Each structure stands twice: as structure tokens, then as C-alpha cells.
Amino acid sequence: MVQYSPLDTTFAALSDPTRRAVLERLGRSDASISDLAGLFAMTLTGIKKHVGVLEEAGLVTTEKVGRVRTCRLGPRRLDEESHWIGGYQRMLEQRMDHLEAFLEETTETLP
Template identity: 60%
Template sequence: MVQYSNAPLDLSFAALSDATRRGIIGQLVRGDASITSLADRFQMTLTGIKKHVQVLERAGLVVTQKVGRVRTSQLGKRGLKAEAEWIEAHRMLFEARFDALDEIIMQMQQEDSDEPAR
């Protein structure tokens, strides 16, 4: 079997597959947040939220910075452009296939209505 690998996309989609991590991204869209505030917001332990943030960091979606005793998270600079392009390309492919399927179904329905009744 052929294996396709696109490590950045794999990391991004794996990171975004979790609802909590998507929620963290949504929270960071509104502004930077400390790990403590994220833990409070998602009702998680500091260790639990740190693990989620680390997954997002490995994917390049989030950056953290420690100043004194406070670790602050913010959105990464790279954004989701590559992911959006991948999704759009596949959306267009699926759309074309569904349009072709619709055409086949319409032809079959037309053929059925053209047949004389017995």
C-alpha cells in the first residue's frame, strides 16, 4: 500500500481532531491566554491543559511563552492556510463527483419516465 505523508498536515489535523484543542484555538482567537486561565475555562487540571497545548505547539498552531511564573499561549503565526487549501481542493473534487452522480441519477430517472407503462 502506498503511504502518503505530509507531516505538517498530519500534525495539524491530529491536533484539531480533539474538541478541547479546537476550543483552545477558539479561545486564543479572542486573545492570548495563560495556561491557568485555559485550565479554568475548560475545567481541566493544569497538567491536562498543558498536554493539549503541547499538541497544538507541535503542530505549530500555538506558541507559548513563559514570563516569570506565567506561561502564556497565543496563536502561531503560520495559521491554517495549508490546511484550508487541502480542504478546498478535496471539497472541489467531492463536489465534482457529486455533480456527476446527480447527472447520472437524473438520466436514469428520465429513462424511467420515458418507458411506456405496461
């Protein structure tokens, strides 16, 4: 490891399709562990682990009332993540531009 970054945790959380689906589901409305377990045909324990990972990454918060734990989105907005990706894309563009300029220059030297 080079150094710690919240990007590590978030990208890892987003790399699992079940977890992305949980986020999308929670976008429609809050849901309990049982709701999610039913929806994704998984044990309560299994879903709880996924929710734990999302919580660790700050993408989900949970609150237990009575015997039901309700999961909702937040507080992270993925701003750092989209910023990193945006920067990467701009860098790619720049490299393309340089390559293009280089190719043009090379072509000009031909008859």
C-alpha cells in the same frame, strides 16, 4: 503510514474539542496555562499537554516570563488544511456533475 504530512498533525490537533476551544479562547486574547486550566476545569499538567500538541502543530506559540507561560495563536493559518478540504469539495461536486450527466443520459434513452 503512507508518508509524512503536516496535515496529519494539524487535523489530529483539531480533532479534540478541548483543543479547538483553547484555540477559540486564544482568539479573544492571550492566556496563561492557569487561565486555560481554570476555564476548562482541568489540571495544569493536562492543559499543558494540550497546549503542547497545539504548539507541535504550529497553531500556538508560548513564551514564559517569570513563572507565567503565556499562550498565543500562531504561526500556522490552516491554509493547507482549508486547501485540502476545498479540493475535496470541488472533487465531490465534479463527481456529482458526472453522476447527473450520467443520469440525464440514461433518462434520455427511455421512451
